[in-house]
Structure formats: C-alpha cells, structure tokens
Amino acid sequence: MATGRIGRIDVFDPAIETWTAYEKRLDNFFTANTVDDNKKVPALLSLVGPKTYALLRDLTASELPKARTYKQLTKALKEHYSPRPLVIVERFRFHKRDQQEGESVREYIAALRKLSEFCEFKDVLNDTLRDRFETPFHYARCPQAKDDIEQELKTLDTEESFLQSHTLEILEGNVEVTPYIGQGDKLYPGHLINDSETKAKSDTASSNSEDANSNIQYGTLGAFLEEITSKGLYGITCRHVIPHENEKVFMEIQKNDLPSEVGQSVYTSENEWEDFAVFEVKDFLIDQCIKTFHNDDDEECNVEVHQGNDLDNWIVHKKGARTGWTTGRILSRECYSSLIPVKHGVFLVGGFDEDYFARTGDSGSVVFMRKSSQSTVSVLGMVFGGMENIYNDHQPEIEKSTMCFLLNHALSNLSVQNGLELQFVPRKQSSSDSD
The missing domain is CATH 2.40.10.10 (Trypsin-like serine proteases)
Structure with missing residues (x-):
C-alpha cells in the first residue's frame, strides 16, 4: 500500500476491480496530489504492486518499464486486462437486449447505454437507442404514465419524430406500439394451424415457453419483396415451411395471439436443393408489413x-x-x-x-x-x-x-x-x- 498527501492507492488487484477503474483512480490521485507528468511513470511503477510490475516487465520485454511513457504503460495494461471487444459482437448483444417485464423506460435505456460502450455508435447513439422502440412486436412493459414515457423518449429524439410516427397507448400498465410483421418473424403453414396433434408433438420451441403458439411448427419470414411491375407484395421462406402451392400462410399480427392469415402460397420450387417458396400478402395487411x-x-x-x-x-x-x-x-x-x-x-x-x-x-x-x-x-x-x-x-x-x-x-x-x-x-x- 502507498500513501499520498490526499487519499491513498492500493496495489492493483484484478480480482477486485478492472484496470479501467483502477486507472481512473490513479488519474484522480495524481490530480489531487499534483503529480507532475515526469513523475507519473515512477509513481505508477511504485503503486501498482510487484505482480503488476512483473507483468509490465513481460509486456515491455525489449526494455525496462521505466523507459516507456506513462501512456504506453497504461495502454499495455489496458490491452492485457481489458482487451477491446469486437464491435460486431457488442452490437449483436445490444440489439438482442429487449425490455424486461417490469423494467421502466429509464432502466431499459440505462442498460442499453451500458451495452453500447464498445458498439462505436458515436454520433448516432441516441438515434440507435430510440430505434430500439421501433422494433416489430416491441412492448414496453412498465407501470409508468404515458407522459413520463414520452418525456424519456424526447431526451433521445430532439425532433420528436418517433412520437409523431407512433401512437403510444397505456393498456393495463403496458405501453403498446402498433404491431407490424416483417423480416425474421415466425411464419406458420396453414395445414398445421388447426392440427392439435401436430401442436402436441412439435419440438420447435422449448417446453417452458410462454408463447401461446409454441406448440405449432413454424419457420421464418425471410423478407418481403415486391413484383417489379405491379408492386404487389410477396413474402419468401422455405418450401418445407410452406410445402404446398395455394396453401394459406399465417403469422402473429399481435404478439402471442393466435396466428392470423396473411397470404397464400403462389410458388414452391421443384429443385431438391433449392428449398424455396413464395406467398402473396393480402392487400389489407400491406400497411402493417415492414417492407424494407x-x-x-x-x-x-x-x-x-x-x-x-x-x-x-x-x-x-x-x-x-x-x-x-x-x-x-x-x-x-x-x-x-x-x-x-x-x-x-x-x-x-x-x-x-x-x-x-x-x-x-x-x-x-x-x-x-x-x-x-x-x-x-x-x-x-x-x-x-x-x-x-x-x-x-x-x-x-x-x-x-x-x-x-x-x-x-x-x-x-x-x-x-x-x-x-x-x-x-x-x-x-x-x-x-x-x-
């Protein structure tokens, strides 16, 4: 342990705190005690303790640690103890984080901000946070009043474009956004919807799922495409999901509600290794489709x-x-x-x-x-x-x-x-x- 005129700094122990936190405490300690820049290296090497000093000897094998700058030494320790996560992985974790039941908007946004630390969103962070509320089938399950939620969203959206394009409703303590269907959503073949035997035998969802449709075999809506001339809307998926032409296709318009008919199959590929099917979307549902x-x-x-x-x-x-x-x-x-x-x-x-x-x-x-x-x-x-x-x-x-x-x-x-x-x-x- 080392002491200074103001406060003290213990040796660094990675089992107790991260290097990032320790480095911030060091900076505060140096500021409080007016440690000159030319004294930061010997101070650092004295304060971190014998184990960390030995590590620095290994990390700077070509020369003694005291020959390096303070910035070089702290960077070496940061890269060793806190390697920078892959941006693509951190963004995946960010976009997988949904709001939990009972979690307020403020708590949810705080959790997202923490996950965004290594996502490199930079100037578009607030837009990205706000966009989490535009995800299909997203429901903000919290007891907050509508005015509180709107105020929270305004802090992320100075132009209030989100509130202009969405209607927020409070129903039994939940905030509900008008539902849409789109890329990546569950898609059900018509011949299985009313087949109770198939529901009982299905193994496509876990046995403890709360999804009301967890016993119905499903596939995925790959995307919506448009016909080049007529601009009619079509969905694409696999042939083994919709195996028959002219078969009705169902999706969950409202989360956890029974699937509703959204269209009818118009094409199934005959190529054994081309497991492809297309269905046409009903006209009255087109406005509820996320087309892009x-x-x-x-x-x-x-x-x-x-x-x-x-x-x-x-x-x-x-x-x-x-x-x-x-x-x-x-x-x-x-x-x-x-x-x-x-x-x-x-x-x-x-x-x-x-x-x-x-x-x-x-x-x-x-x-x-x-x-x-x-x-x-x-x-x-x-x-x-x-x-x-x-x-x-x-x-x-x-x-x-x-x-x-x-x-x-x-x-x-x-x-x-x-x-x-x-x-x-x-x-x-x-x-x-x-x-």
Whole structure:
C-alpha cells in the first residue's frame, strides 16, 4: 500500500476491480496530489504492486518499464486486462437486449447505454437507442404514465419524430406500439394451424415457453419483396415451411395471439436443393408489413442480390424466428464437398465459438453480408437446414453448420417457371445517404 498527501492507492488487484477503474483512480490521485507528468511513470511503477510490475516487465520485454511513457504503460495494461471487444459482437448483444417485464423506460435505456460502450455508435447513439422502440412486436412493459414515457423518449429524439410516427397507448400498465410483421418473424403453414396433434408433438420451441403458439411448427419470414411491375407484395421462406402451392400462410399480427392469415402460397420450387417458396400478402395487411430489408443493426437498407456461384469465407448475418440476429462465417467448400452432391447453389455457414448459426425454426432466414456502403447489403442465400443429421464425425465446425442455398438461383428459377419478377423493396433515400 502507498500513501499520498490526499487519499491513498492500493496495489492493483484484478480480482477486485478492472484496470479501467483502477486507472481512473490513479488519474484522480495524481490530480489531487499534483503529480507532475515526469513523475507519473515512477509513481505508477511504485503503486501498482510487484505482480503488476512483473507483468509490465513481460509486456515491455525489449526494455525496462521505466523507459516507456506513462501512456504506453497504461495502454499495455489496458490491452492485457481489458482487451477491446469486437464491435460486431457488442452490437449483436445490444440489439438482442429487449425490455424486461417490469423494467421502466429509464432502466431499459440505462442498460442499453451500458451495452453500447464498445458498439462505436458515436454520433448516432441516441438515434440507435430510440430505434430500439421501433422494433416489430416491441412492448414496453412498465407501470409508468404515458407522459413520463414520452418525456424519456424526447431526451433521445430532439425532433420528436418517433412520437409523431407512433401512437403510444397505456393498456393495463403496458405501453403498446402498433404491431407490424416483417423480416425474421415466425411464419406458420396453414395445414398445421388447426392440427392439435401436430401442436402436441412439435419440438420447435422449448417446453417452458410462454408463447401461446409454441406448440405449432413454424419457420421464418425471410423478407418481403415486391413484383417489379405491379408492386404487389410477396413474402419468401422455405418450401418445407410452406410445402404446398395455394396453401394459406399465417403469422402473429399481435404478439402471442393466435396466428392470423396473411397470404397464400403462389410458388414452391421443384429443385431438391433449392428449398424455396413464395406467398402473396393480402392487400389489407400491406400497411402493417415492414417492407424494407434490415441489416444486423436493425436499420433499413438497400439490397444487392449476389450474382454468380463464387463465395469466400465472408462474415454473414441473418435474423431467424428462433435465434434472432446471429453472425457466422461461410465455410470453405473443401470442408463439405464430399457431403453435399452439388457443386454450386448450396453453401455452409458456421457460427462463432462453435455455436450454431441457425436452429430449427430459423428456416427461411435470409443470409447477407455487409458492404462498404452502410446503406446496402449483399444478400447471398437462405437458411434451409442443419448438418447435424448428415454429418456426425465430431467436427463441430461442420456438424453445427447451417445449410443455405443461393437466392439468385431461386429468384431466377421463379421468374422462368412462374413468370414472377421480384425485387427487394428499396429503402427511402435520406439526405444523409452517402451513396
């Protein structure tokens, strides 16, 4: 332990506090005791204790710690004790954090601010926080009065555009936002909705789920697309989710309510490895559809459909009805060419940390990669199955990977076989667009 004229600083112990917190206390200690800059290095080396000093000797092996600057020494310790998290992972955690039941708006925003520390949102942090309230099916479950909630949102939105475009209602203590359906939401085939036997046998949701529809087999709405000429609205998913043409399609218009009919299947691919289906949305529901595609920051974006068959080990994303937003990496074809009897059209995506990129219920999710332009993504394909039933040789990278098919082939075959020319709905241009 070392003492100063004002206060004292104990040796650094990573079991008690983080290096970031300790460094802030050091700065305050130096300020309070008017420690000159040229004395900060010897003071630091004296105060941190023998274990941390020995660590600094290792981190600065080419020369003694006292030969380094104060900034260099603290940076080395920070990088050792508090390595900077990956931005893509921290943003994933941020966008997965939903408001908990009984959690006030103020508490929820405080939790989001903490999660945003390493997300590098910078000048758009407040906009990003506010946008969490625009997520489909988001319900702010708290006892606060409407005026209090509006005031809280105003602190995030100086122009009050959110409050101008949304109606907040207080119903039994809950704030409810007009529901919408969109990319990544659950999608149910008509032939299972009234099948009580199927409900009992379904294994697509956990047994302790509070979801009223957890016993109904479901897939994922990949995206909404529009017909190029008529501008009619269509949804895309997997054929095994909607296996029959002219089959009714159901979705949850209101969270946890019984699914409602939203459209009817108009196309199912006949290609064995192209598990693709299209349904037409009912006209009266179009205004409740989030038509534009969203990136992994849950922001509207434009879409370019990847052309050709060549893929690299790109980092990709998807939003599934079961696992939500996940990030993975395309596996090299050499890893699985002997397992899948097609050269082109199918690719595998592995999750990070030997985790799954997608699970049962995520079939139909659209897989995409980010482009240099923040307003555009490149859509590659669609999730349609897992490898665990095909491959079981104790290689998690393959066994836990997800099978996807190229979407450019599917859309091309749709045009040839059905005459339907579909495109992703362009986002509305804003003055801030750089491309």
